[in-house]
Amino acid sequence: MVLKKTLTIAGSDTSGGAGMQADLKTFQEHGTYGMVALTVVVTMDPNGWTHNVTPLPTELLQKQIDTALSTGIDAIKTGMLSTEEIIRIAGDAIAKSGTTNVVIDPVMVCKGEDEVLNPGNTDAMIQHLLPLAAVTTPNLFEAGQLAGTGTPKTIAEMKTTARKIHELGAKAVVIKGGKALATEKATDLFFDGEKFYLLESEKVASTYNHGAGCTFAASVTANLANGLSVKEAVIEAKEFVSAAIAHGWALNDYVGPVMHGAKSRFGAPQVTVTEI
Ligand SMILES: Nc1ncnc2c1ncn2[C@@H]1O[C@H](COP(=O)(O)OP(=O)(O)O)[C@@H](O)[C@H]1O
Ligand SMILES: Cc1ncc(COP(=O)(O)O)c(C=O)c1O
Numbered sequence: 001m002v003l004k005k006t007l008t009i010a011g012s013d014t015s016g017g018a019g020m021q022a023d024l025k026t027f028q029e030h031g032t033y034g035m036v037a038l039t040v041v042v043t044m045d046p047n048g049w050t051h052n053v054t055p056l057p058t059e060l061l062q063k064q065i066d067t068a069l070s071t072g073i074d075a076i077k078t079g080m081l082s083t084e085e086i087i088r089i090a091g092d093a094i095a096k097s098g099t100t101n102v103v104i105d106p107v108m109v110c111k112g113e114d115e116v117l118n119p120g121n122t123d124a125m126i127q128h129l130l131p132l133a134a135v136t137t138p139n140l141f142e143a144g145q146l147a148g149t150g151t152p153k154t155i156a157e158m159k160t161t162a163r164k165i166h167e168l169g170a171k172a173v174v175i176k177g178g179k180a181l182a183t184e185k186a187t188d189l190f191f192d193g194e195k196f197y198l199l200e201s202e203k204v205a206s207t208y209n210h211g212a213g214c215t216f217a218a219s220v221t222a223n224l225a226n227g228l229s230v231k232e233a234v235i236e237a238k239e240f241v242s243a244a245i246a247h248g249w250a251l252n253d254y255v256g257p258v259m260h261g262a263k264s265r266f267g268a269p270q271v272t273v274t275e276i
């Protein structure tokens with residue numbers, strides 16, 4: 001049996017909930033064959049869980065990309081890219097890959113950390129990555145940074161922000177309202193370039209949602225590799241991540257990762273899709 005090949009260009013979250021670990025687990029759950037080109041390694045201080053980001057040499061990143069692309073990739077996702085040079089290398093790799101199934105998750109901060117990785121990264125993402133995106137999946141903060149409008153706080157502001165990001169070249173945009181948006185449901189806005197849709201699921205009260213963003217974007221990537229449309233891909237991804245968050249758990253006193261394999265084991269919560 002031949003599997004669809006999915007590649008993530010992303011960082012390693014040593015704690016296993018986010019980053020390329022989330023991507024690989026999610027790719028596997030979607031029946032695709034996952035590969036990794038590793039950009040950085042994130043480690044945590046055992047006392048207090050402060051994150052430390054260590055980039056890998058860019059020559060090593062390039063070799064990984066060359067290895068993976070030589071196999072013929074069906075869909076590519078980007079995650080944590082900590083420097084402008086890494087962002088440029090990722091953009092070149094995507095252009096070279098020949099696939100249009102490209103998901104740009106514009107990771108700028110780790111959840112719970114409030115320092116952006118590198119301020120120049122936003123402009124580099126706009127230049128090298130957004131024009132290649134079949135879909136980009138910013139959270140509220142990242143969307144505001146890309147659009148240059150500040151963090152959106154309402155659905156109306158999210159619509160304006162999504163339009164701006166689309167104008168920057170991304171064919172479709174999902175802005176993840178998640179827990180941060182003051183709505184009753186966990187609400188994401190999907191813009192396909194023409195129409196806006198709200199994707200809503202029950203807001204889970206727990207804080208065990210580490211890796212939710214990576215898991216969502218990796219689901220979209222695998223779904224595109226499997227031949228779903230962008231709209232079908234994001235709807236399934238919302239179901240997949242909602243189940244993963246509903247079954248999030250405490251890894252230790254500091255962090256609660258999502259359960260990446262929850263949908264296949266326990267089913268998914270209801271997701272409603274409304275054109276607005
Ligand atoms: N507490 C929650 N309950 C239900 N869904 C959530 C919750 N927190 C986040 N989500 C969903 O998880 C996905 C990832 O969103 P978010 O956590 O904002 O991204 P990121 O991890 O990139 O900051 C989105 O679909 C969002 O709506
Ligand atoms: C390597 C890596 N990538 C991405 C992220 C972002 O994770 P999330 O899915 O919570 O946005 C993190 C957060 O810790 C990370 O360590």
Ligand SMILES: [Mg+2]
Binds near residue numbers: 213
């Ligand atoms: Mg994220």
